[in-house]
Amino acid sequence: MIAASGPGTAVVEIPSGSRVPQVASEAQLRTVLAGLSGVDAVGVAARAAKLATRSLKRETKRRALDLAIAMVDLTTLEGADTPGHVAALCAKARRPDAEDPTCPPVAALCVYPDLVATARAHLAGSAVRVASVATAFPAGRASLPVKLADVAEARAAGADEIDMVIDRGAFLSGRLGQVFEEIVAVKEACGPAALKVILETGELGTYDNVRRASWLAMLAGADFIKTSTGKVAVSATPPVALVMLEAVRDFAESTGQVVGVKLAGGIRSAKEALRYLVLASETAGSTWLEPGTLRFGASSLLTDLLLQRRSQRTGAYARREHVSVE
Amino acid sequence: MSERLDVRKTYKLVIGGAFVRSESGRAYAVAGADGTFLANAARASRKDVRDAVRAAQGAQPAWVAHSALLRGQVLYRLAEMAEARAAELGDHVAQAEGLDEAAARASVARGVDRLVWYAGWADKVGQVLGGANDVAGPYFNFSVPVPVGVVGVIAPADSSFEGLIDALVAPLVTGNAVVVLASQRRPVPAVLLGEMSATADLPAGLVNVLTGHLDELGPVLAAHEAVDGLDLTGASDPAALAALAADSLTRVLHAGPPATPEGGLRRLRAFVDTTTVWHTVGA
Numbered sequence: 355m356i357a358a359s360g361p362g363t364a365v366v367e368i369p370s371g372s373r374v375p376q377v378a379s380e381a382q383l384r385t386v387l388a389g390l391s392g393v394d395a396v397g398v399a400a401r402a403a404k405l406a407t408r409s410l411k412r413e414t415k416r417r418a419l420d421l422a423i424a425m426v427d428l429t430t431l432e433g434a435d436t437p438g439h440v441a442a443l444c445a446k447a448r449r450p451d452a453e454d455p456t457c458p459p460v461a462a463l464c465v466y467p468d469l470v471a472t473a474r475a476h477l478a479g480s481a482v483r484v485a486s487v488a489t490a491f492p493a494g495r496a497s498l499p500v501k502l503a504d505v506a507e508a509r510a511a512g513a514d515e516i517d518m519v520i521d522r523g524a525f526l527s528g529r530l531g532q533v534f535e536e537i538v539a540v541k542e543a544c545g546p547a548a549l550k551v552i553l554e555t556g557e558l559g560t561y562d563n564v565r566r567a568s569w570l571a572m573l574a575g576a577d578f579i580k581t582s583t584g585k586v587a588v589s590a591t592p593p594v595a596l597v598m599l600e601a602v603r604d605f606a607e608s609t610g611q612v613v614g615v616k617l618a619g620g621i622r623s624a625k626e627a628l629r630y631l632v633l634a635s636e637t638a639g640s641t642w643l644e645p646g647t648l649r650f651g652a653s654s655l656l657t658d659l660l661l662q663r664r665s666q667r668t669g670a671y672a673r674r675e676h677v678s679v680e
Numbered sequence: 681m682s683e684r685l686d687v688r689k690t691y692k693l694v695i696g697g698a699f700v701r702s703e704s705g706r707a708y709a710v711a712g713a714d715g716t717f718l719a720n721a722a723r724a725s726r727k728d729v730r731d732a733v734r735a736a737q738g739a740q741p742a743w744v745a746h747s748a749l750l751r752g753q754v755l756y757r758l759a760e761m762a763e764a765r766a767a768e769l770g771d772h773v774a775q776a777e778g779l780d781e782a783a784a785r786a787s788v789a790r791g792v793d794r795l796v797w798y799a800g801w802a803d804k805v806g807q808v809l810g811g812a813n814d815v816a817g818p819y820f821n822f823s824v825p826v827p828v829g830v831v832g833v834i835a836p837a838d839s840s841f842e843g844l845i846d847a848l849v850a851p852l853v854t855g856n857a858v859v860v861l862a863s864q865r866r867p868v869p870a871v872l873l874g875e876m877s878a879t880a881d882l883p884a885g886l887v888n889v890l891t892g893h894l895d896e897l898g899p900v901l902a903a904h905e906a907v908d909g910l911d912l913t914g915a916s917d918p919a920a921l922a923a924l925a926a927d928s929l930t931r932v933l934h935a936g937p938p939a940t941p942e943g944g945l946r947r948l949r950a951f952v953d954t955t956t957v958w959h960t961v962g963a
Contacts, residue, residue, distance in 0.1 A: 670900075670904060670924075670927065671730050671903070672906075673928065674737075
């Protein structure tokens with residue numbers, strides 16, 4: 355079924371019917387992943403840097419800021435999280451700029467599983483979805499039953515989306531089948547909930563690994579592939595985002611299946627977010643530019659987006675203290 | 681022995697303790713008082729104003745956390761730096777303002793003396809602007825001057841060093857951070873002072889110096905919501921800028937007070953808030 359192609363954009367060719375191939379064995383998975391062309395690291399870095407210089411003019415920037423706000427997964431993943439803190443974030447998620455009702459709500463609120471019920475209660479009646487990290491976040495070092503129990507708890511509490519981490523140790527030591535089966539099992543446990551698979555690209559080492567991990571996650575049924583947990587030193591970077599966006603584009607071309615990308619970790623300024631939008635538009639295409647297929651996982655990013663949005667509206671640079679901190 | 685080539689200096693902006701070209705990449709020519717070309721200076725953009733204000737916001741808490749005595753000592757060190765480079769400053773003041781060498785040197789010396797005078801105020805201004813208030817009850821009640829935060833300064837158009845000292849240093853004494861728009865025609869001494877501030881133990885970002893067109897930068901600085909005080913000494917249209925500043929409750933110092941002790945105290949008073957503290961009388 356799956357034939358490896360030479361270097362180019364469509365790396366896997368599905369003869370007809372365009373559907374996600376069934377991976378029956380680890381050997382078959384290895385064949386698919388080995389067929390992916392290598393990433394030209396220098397070329398990727400240059401392409402990402404080139405696109406970062408794109409200038410957005412006034413009206414485009416306004417719309418891009420609103421779009422970016424609507425793509426934010428407002429995240430709090432701290433040991434010190436309390437129900438009160440989550441309630442405050444829910445209010446911010448519903449109406450990010452308290453002074454401006456035209457400001458769109460964010461896409462989702464992302465919390466630990468034990469706070470999903472709190473978030474669910476405070477977001478009732480709004481379009482904001484509740485996402486929860488699960489599967490022994492952030493290290494992913496637990497046995498499969500423990501991970502599945504984690505997912506089940508989040509689901510039972512009402513999570514609409516599950517952010518799982520892959521076992522990087524298994525991936526890097528070549529136990530690809532284990533990683534694949536874990537994703538498949540978690541996807542099944544998710545039921546109708548969307549599954550975002552965190553690759554933790556900062557720990558994968560090479561762009562080739564990022565590309566392979568992206569394909570592995572997509573073949574296993576991920577609804578989103580996500581860069582990072584935000585808990586390691588290197589998180590989302592433009593070149594990594596470019597590699598992942600190419601992966602979802604190629605996957606859609608060869609299987610017809612559209613998988614989203616969530617960029618998370620270290621994205622703090624509106625300028626960076628807009629650059630990622632340009633990157634997504636130029637790489638995956640403008641159809642990806644909506645909250646169903648592109649997300650930003652962030653906490654402080656939203657504040658900067660709101661400040662820039664206010665500046666665009668009033669013409670004066672805004673004061674950080676005028677936007678709710680969290 | 682070949683003839684030496686000129687080593688020409690590029691005058692850059694001072695933002696966040698770094699010497700940077702304008703984000704816009706623009707520059708403009710600065711002429712001396714006699715109309716001859718002196719140097720190219722960076723022509724800052726509104727984004728440079730934004731960056732400078734952000735740097736000032738970041739630096740101010742560290743500055744105000746210093747003891748008043750230490751702030752005074754650091755400002756005295758700035759005076760030491762200026763004194764050491766007095767000859768260089770004198771040359772630039774002479775070229776910019778069309779003074780003869782002796783008059784320029786004297787102007788720089790007065791500026792340095794003024795800086796020392798302000799440095800001395802750092803640990804005394806609290807006693808003069810604050811005090812203990814008499815209240816009916818078993819309490820102490822103190823009024824304490826606290827800095828407003830970030831002060832935007834439109835530097836005097838004519839007095840490129842001596843006049844700048846008053847406008848720049850007075851807000852620093854009381855614990856504020858400063859974003860200076862240097863004199864458009866005579867920006868070089870302000871840039872030099874910004875360079876000195878980087879080696880005088882001032883926190884990076886406490887003093888930011890922008891050069892460029894004032895009609896472009898002034899309104900952006902005045903309207904910036906995070907600018908808490910505005911010194912309009914060198915503004916050509918202070919009323920319009922004050923109106924912009926009013927939208928975000930910015931304190932405004934209109935005409936530059938004279939360089940006298942009374943004038944200096946007016947400047948020190950311009951950019952402080954008074955906070956009142958109650959404390960029970962101990963048993």
